[in-house]
Structure formats: C-alpha cells, structure tokens
Amino acid sequence: MRTVFFISDSTGITAETLGRSLLSQFEGVKFRQTRVPFVDSVDNALDCVERLTEAKMRDGVRPIVVTSIVNAEVARTVRQADALFLDMFEHFVGPMEEELGQPSSHSVGRAKGMEDSADYQRRIEAINFSLAHDDGMSHKELEQADVILVGVSRSGKTPTSLYMAMQFGVKVANYPLIPEDFERGKLPTELVKxxxxxxxxxxxxxxxxxxxxERRRNSHYASLDNCRFEVDAAQKLMRMEGIRWLDSTHKSIEEIAAIVLQAVDIDESY
Amino acid sequence: MRTVFFISDSTGITAETLGRSLLSQFEGVKFRQTRVPFVDSVDNALDCVERLTEAKMRDGVRPIVVTSIVNAEVARTVRQADALFLDMFEHFVGPMEEELGQPSSHSVGRAKGMEDSADYQRRIEAINFSLAHDDGMSHKELEQADVILVGVSRSGKTPTSLYMAMQFGVKVANYPLIPEDFERGKLPTELVKxxxxxxxxxxxxxxxxxxxxERRRNSHYASLDNCRFEVDAAQKLMRMEGIRWLDSTHKSIEEIAAIVLQAVDIDESY
Incomplete structure (x- = not known):
C-alpha cells in the first residue's frame, strides 16, 4: 500500500485530477489517496511534513506527493519530508515563462485562487438551466439549449446534463423517450424543431x-423484457429521425460529455 | 493572443484542468483555448499538427500545447508541429515508474480510459441523492446525507451540492432557510437531529x-431591503444554533466545496 497526497494552497482539485490520472497508469498498485487543500502557510506546511512522515512510517515506503503550491517558501517547507514530489509548477511554469517572456504569479509569489468570474457565472447559469430542463420538465426557452439529450428513463441523461453544465458551461436540456412516443412512432412534438x-x-x-x-424492485418498468422493448424502440425511433446517439453502458460521465460535445460540434475554443 | 491546445487521447479534461491552472498564473496574457479530445491515432495526430501550424500562422507565435497522450507514436506525431509542448506524462510518469519499480501502462502503450466503476457508481448515486434532496424537497433518508447545506434562497446551495456529489461522490442535501424559520427563530424541525x-x-x-x-425582477423577494433582512436573520439563526458557515460571495464552487468538505471533517482519504 502506497499513500498519495494531493497538496495545494487552494482547493487541491487540480492536483488531485492530475494525480488520479497518473495513478491510473499503474495497475495493480494499491494507493491510499488524501487531498490536503488550503496549505497556504509555513505552519500548515509543517503539519503536512508530519503527516507525510507518519505515512512513511506506517507504510514502510515513502509517500508520493502531487503538489500545486504557489508560494515558494510554503512549497520548500513541504519538501523537507522524505517523499517523491511531483510538482505541477516546477516542470511547466518555467518553460511557459520563457515562452511568454514574462514572470508568472507563481514566481512573483502571488496566488491567484479565484476563478474568472464570467466563466463562473456562465457555469452557474448552465446548471440552473439544466436543472430547470431536466427530464422534460419544461419546454420554455428550449431554444436556448446548446444540446438536448434524449433517451429512455435512466439511460444517463441527468448526470451527463449536469456534468456538461458544470464542467463546460453548456446549457443541456434532457427529454425522456417514453412508451407513448414509441406508440406514435414520432419524436415528442416539442423537440422536432x-x-x-x-x-x-x-x-x-x-x-x-x-x-x-434499484429504483422500483420487481416492477414492469424494471423488468428485462420491458427494458429490451424500450431500448429497442428508442433506437429505432432515433435511427428513423436521424438522431446521433452513443451507448453509455461502459462509459464514464466525462467520456459521454466529451463525445456529445464533439458530436454536436459546439466550438470548444473559448 | 496566444492559442493553447489541450490534446488528449481520452476526454482531454485532465489536460484542460491542469492547463487552465497554469494559464491562470499568467495575468494579462490573452489565451484562446481549445480542447481536442480523442486523439488516438496517427491520422488524428496529423490533423492536430495541421491545426497547430494554422494557429502559429494566424497568431504569429507558436501555440502552447498541454498533452496527455498514452500512445508513444501518437504523441511523437503531434510533436512534429512547432509548439511549446507541456507533456503531463513526460515529467511525472518516469519518476513514478522508478519509485514504484514497475512500468506504467503509458510505457507499455496501453490506454486505460475508463474510470474505476465503483467510484463511478458512488458518484451517480450521490448525484441522484442530491437531486432528490435539493431545496428541502424530501426529508426521506436524510440520515444518509453526508452534509446538509442550509442558507437563504439563491445563496449557492444547489450548485455546491451537485458539484460535491459529482466531484467527490459525497451525498449532499440542501435546505432553504425561509422567513417562517426566522419568525420561529428555530431551525426547521426536520433538521435539528x-x-x-x-x-x-x-x-x-x-x-x-x-x-x-434576474429571477424575479422588481419583487419584494429580490429587493435589497429584503435580502438584507434575510441574510441577517439567517446568520443570527445559524450563530444561535451553532452552525458553521462561510460567505460564498467571492468564492468559486470548487472552493466552497473544498471548504465544506474540510469543515464537516469527511475523511478525504479513499
């Protein structure tokens, strides 16, 4: 068992995201992962050193530490511990400074924690839109949607919609395809345009x-026969109506979101 | 204007997250950002080379490229373009291989795109829980909540709940504090325990x-006087009831989520 720390002077989410992607490259190794956010003083850094030392004693091997700490003194203090340090800034910020011909806030020792506020507003608005247009709840302002996901109940529409709104600030409505649609053999009228x-x-x-x-045990709704019927009918309908689709069975939300975004050709430049 | 590409053989979300964090260190520089996901063949890589070359001609300076590509040949092909390459694997995977004494899937040339399925299930369940317990909608199974956020309407509870569920797999309910609660001078009964x-x-x-x-123009609900009253009353109530709180005004969702998680002392090891 190897302990991995994600240490940051901010939320630690970037260090964790990078770190998890690195760890996924080592199959068969057991990792215990700990995020340590808001390490923004030498005192906090000394606490970290203690935790790293404890982990080493417990595991019998030194821990792995992914760090993103802007303040040089704080970063130096954490590095007193015996650990493998993977520093997000060390390898990337230097070359960027050279390329851009200007020092970074990192070098200047100034943290820039807050997100760009326009981007933040866009994401909040997108989340509110997706919530208001979950599960076909509203046809109002559907013209504002960037994407409208369709599919049978529980095919993954809601988590995908929310993830796309949160991560990319994209307005995603979702609309269930239900037995009535299959009987009529047509898309819900609201969606045609x-x-x-x-x-x-x-x-x-x-x-x-x-x-x-898990939702409704032993119901017709959940029965394998009915699920087969609904999935088959939904695919027929989508094929007839010329709607692109993907199979969510073996995909993560992140993958589904990225594929949908690419397919509907939303400009991914910003 | 400098163009930045996030190029990946998977969703590109990790490269983008790292990249945005790096760019935020350079204030005053204008970046045009583009995510290019699913670059998993030499053909796709050659398309990338073309896009990078176009960007260089348009901008008059070479682009910056953050990459996370497992396949060595694909990665090598992309690098034919003239650009500053910041490779997530180059600087981190080597030292980890040495530390762990085993080759990574990266070195072996095998991609591991899919997320851990138990983790995925946990996040989906948490999202469904948070949706079912948004805005005090249900008291059922509130004992399963890891966190219950309270606050006046539009103080940021819903996006924070959903983000925590999605990012950390934490079950977060949220409950509005409303004028009736202030009149009674007590927490909603359901929450006391x-x-x-x-x-x-x-x-x-x-x-x-x-x-x-933005929601209800010129209403009593939105008036500054009423907002002052509600915020003040909510803070009094929380102080009296011994509830910890934070001010969401100048914080990103990520920051709020990380602070709440730390405060309620949910174990951040996993």
Missing part, C-alpha cells in the same frame, strides 16, 4: 434493468 | 439581490 441539437443516449438492456430494479 | 451535518452558506445582500433580480 430542435433536431440539430438532439443527441441520444442508449444503454444495454440488462444494465438498464439493474439500474431500474 | 442532524445538526453535526449542517453547514451554512451566506452571501452579501447586494449580490443576493442582483441574483434574485
């Missing part, structure tokens, strides 16, 4: 049945 | 009024 924004999610019937069982 | 899980969000009255104006 938004066809270019539509994207479908489908899912393997046995997985869908499992998920629905 | 969960006091250790409660955390408050507060917000500057003028900011709150702005946010509410």
């Amino acid at each position: 938004y066809r270019p924004k539509l994207f479908g999610l489908t899912i393997a019937p046995d997985r869908l049945s499992q998920i629905r069982e | 969960y006091r250790p899980k409660l955390f408050g969000l507060t917000i500057a009255p003028d900011r709150l009024s702005q946010i509410r104006e």
